[in-house]
Amino acid sequence: MPVLELRGISQEFGGLRALDGIDLQVPRHAIFGIIGPNGAGKTTLFNVITGIYPPTEGQLLFQQQPIASWSSHKVARLGVGRTFQNIRLFNRLSVLDNVKVAANWNRSAGFWASILGLPSYSREQKHCQEKAEALIDMLGLYDKRMEYAQSLSYGEQRRLEIARALIAEPSLLLLDEPAAGMNSSEKIELMDLIWKIRDDMQLTILLVEHDMHLVMSICEQIAVLDYGRKIAEGRPEQIKSDPRVIQSYLGVEA
Template sequence: MMTPVNPSTPVLEVTGLAKIFGGLRAVSDFNMTIQKGELVGLIGPNGAGKTTAFNMITGLYFPTHGEIKFEGTSVVGLQPHEITRMGIGRTFQNIRLFSNLSVLDNVRIAYHFHSGYSLTDGILRNANYSKNERELTEKTQDFLSIFHLNKFEGEIAKNLPYGQQRRLEIARALACNPHLLLLDEPAAGMNPKEITELMDLIHFIREKFDLTILLIEHQMRLVMDICEKITVLDFGEVIARGTPVEIQNNPKVVEAYLGKGAANVA
């Protein structure tokens, strides 16, 4: 169903996106265009609607208004799993691993839709099953070793240290083979050393998997260091966009974070 992507087509094009819960406007008139290979940050105070925007892009929420185009195709109204299969991977703000399953299985689940064999093959345990299951497992093991998780592969996911759980979640999202990766507060709860490691990891996967990345983050150090472009949301609306330097000097942004009056001081 996918046509070859024209290089000039933006990876993600969001126009006029809005979501209203009851009477509450969580997101209104959100516009954003991301070109291939960009690393874009989405910041804003708590409750600004960042995660809601993510949930609409990945299909968990149905937008009240607006259009979302991924590589030129509209994804509004598609089921979340269909959107994932088109090539949008994501992680969650509060880590959502399959906590009682092993690290290996966590990643093998993400490989499911290109497992290469059907349920019937699985029930019959035929040659097709054995071959593909072995390949799948080896692929997963290779993949885990890229992330230095191979020594944990038999471990139950919830027993991993916190930093490794974040890493596993990113690995799992990448196993879905996305073109666009959405990271929802990847640095939440990390100490400065772990944040440095995370920044290295993000640079590394971006090169290695040829990714376009959109990330939500509160850790300004991380955002300012690695993002090329930043969009700022406040009360569901875009209040600024630009390079890290522009954003740092934008009075509206300072106001949104620190309140009125602070802008004059800054």
């Protein structure tokens, strides 16, 4: 049973067809890669999945539930976490608060409970604090938990984005170019991290990435987009030898 299923998803922006009839099935616990040249519609695909814009056509099923017209925060609460191609942290919140603010809000611990200092609020607060600290620790940011997000190094900010995406315990994690701007040793760490997250937290990972070595090493399945269309899908070794993919994206050398 796929965690995420796209059936004929299209997205138009004033006549421009950014996505054109995409079908996709992301199996549970997979590490699934999406590759393609710039402007192929990879980030648009992420934006459609996370409810930033409803698709012009097609069906979007998350755990067999149609979510195509859902607003972003509902999709997130249902269990879809994501990171961004250009880091979008809350720069003037501490590392800890960046993570805590993304935790699932329990209704009983809402506004009035927080104003009145009800026990339900402090209990929830404590639980959230512990969970956030554990995550920050796992991503090696514990010593910096009180610092502003903007004071972190680039690599640390990328990891903080992952921590923030994980606090709500998503069953699907979308990583938008997680290795962008990283050097090779950071990339190796990142790969280990992605495996670890998938195994420890029992989730499914869908990632967009340009680094072919990383994609081919960690993804169990890959879909290739070009001009908004899916031109190929398969295991890494199939993708590497697919003539259409080589022509439009990988180049002759790859």
